[in-house]
Amino acid sequence: VTWRVAARIIVIGDSNVGKTCLTYRFCAGRFPQRTEATIGVDFRERAVTIDGERIKVRPGRRRGGGSP
Ligand SMILES: Nc1nc2c(ncn2[C@@H]2O[C@H](COP(=O)(O)OP(=O)(O)OP(=O)(O)O)[C@@H](O)[C@H]2O)c(=O)[nH]1
Ligand SMILES: [Mg+2]
Numbered sequence: 001v002t003w004r005v006a007a008r009i010i011v012i013g014d015s016n017v018g019k020t021c022l023t024y025r026f027c028a029g030r031f032p033q034r035t036e037a038t039i040g041v042d043f044r045e046r047a048v049t050i051d052g053e054r055i056k057v058r059p060g061r062r063r064g065g066g067s068p
Helices: 019-028
Strands: 005-011 041-043 046-050 053-062
Touching: 005 019, 019 053
Parallel strands: 005 053
Antiparallel strands: 041 053, 046 053
């Protein structure tokens, strides 16, 4: 598949506010049973269709603190 649109979403926020749960829900369709504090950056992908256009969305889950 050749993507005409690939959107990257970066989720940044304080620790333990639910970033991992939010992005997991978006990509997997359900909430995780339990999560551990994210170290560094996580990556997920989901393809969505908007106005008939297939768009690849990559929400990157980031931990609360630390350097970029
Ligand atoms: N009640 C409630 N709890 C939530 C919700 N979303 C997440 N949690 C809980 O909040 C805690 C932290 O969620 P995470 O998604 O791991 O938080 P995070 O922002 O990724 O945390 P870090 O990776 O440490 O930065 C977990 O115990 C979740 O079960 C929500 O919408 N409601
Ligand atoms: Mg996390």
